[in-house]
Amino acid sequence: IAGITQAPTSQILAAGRRMTLRCTQDMRHNAMYWYRQDLGLGLRLIHYSNTAGTTGKGEVPDGYSVSRANTDDFPLTLASAVPSQTSVYFCASSGGDNSGANVLTFGAGSRLTVL
Amino acid sequence: GQNIDQPTEMTATEGAIVQINCTYQTSGFNGLFWYQQHAGEAPTFLSYNVLDGLEEKGRFSSFLSRSKGYSYLLLKELQMKDSASYLCAAMDSNYQLIWGAGTKLIIKP
Numbered sequence: 001i002a003g004i005t006q007a008p009t010s011q012i013l014a015a016g017r018r019m020t021l022r023c024t025q026d027m028r029h030n031a032m033y034w035y036r037q038d039l040g041l042g043l044r045l046i047h048y049s050n051t052a053g054t055t056g057k058g059e060v061p062d063g064y065s066v067s068r069a070n071t072d073d074f075p076l077t078l079a080s081a082v083p084s085q086t087s088v089y090f091c092a093s094s095g096g097d098n099s100g101a102n103v104l105t106f107g108a109g110s111r112l113t114v115l
Numbered sequence: 116g117q118n119i120d121q122p123t124e125m126t127a128t129e130g131a132i133v134q135i136n137c138t139y140q141t142s143g144f145n146g147l148f149w150y151q152q153h154a155g156e157a158p159t160f161l162s163y164n165v166l167d168g169l170e171e172k173g174r175f176s177s178f179l180s181r182s183k184g185y186s187y188l189l190l191k192e193l194q195m196k197d198s199a200s201y202l203c204a205a206m207d208s209n210y211q212l213i214w215g216a217g218t219k220l221i222i223k224p
Contacts, residue, residue, distance in 0.1 A: 040123075040216055041216055042119065042202070042204075042213075042214030042215050042216045042217065043158075043202070043204075043212075043214040044214075045211070045212070090157060090158070102206070102210065103148075103160045103163065104150075104158075104160065104212075105160075106157035106158050106159070107157060108156065108157050109156075109157055
């Protein structure tokens with residue numbers, strides 16, 4: 001089934017630990033995104049990639065890094081987790097043709113708790 | 116700054132009609148999206164408007180007024196499965212999405 005796979009589904013992590021959230025899509029979409037979703041706030045863009053080999057910073061990039069070695073994979077790394085990074089993380093992809101009809105397909109989300 | 120406003124929560128009765136409003140302020144405008152998100156699940160695309168007017172898609176319709184910076188999502192013949200959060204997002208001149216916090220819709224029998 002075409003779509004986006006995220007892993008892990010949920011994780012509890014000690015502060016200071018390094019964590020990588022994985023995201024893989026099989027739709028050959030050019031653009032990929034990482035969002036965090038917190039109660040009472042809209043989705044906030046962390047990092048994005050318009051095409052393989054390129055990445056960009058979103059609204060809340062501090063403490064996170066990404067890489068885009070190929071079209072399918074877009075991992076998000078927390079180098080040293082802090083409690084404020086407790087959130088639900090969504091990976092998304094789109095055709096990335098920069099048209100207004102740039103519909104996002106989301107993964108199921110990764111719930112991260114940092115203690 | 117850029118901003119999206121939508122009500123935090125709404126309640127409606129099964130079989131009725133509900134309208135969820137969204138106002139936006141963005142630097143430039145390239146369209147307005149509505150997504151549905153059931154609790155604990157990913158958002159899924161519902162509609163896209165870039166021109167003024169009403170777009171109808173089954174029980175769901177979406178309206179846009181660019182001059183007023185206003186959109187609404189209209190849900191008819193409400194079903195219990197429509198209980199979800201509805202996210203409004205506007206695309207700015209850089210094709211970046213600005214998201215509202217979502218409207219939680221509670222459907223009562």
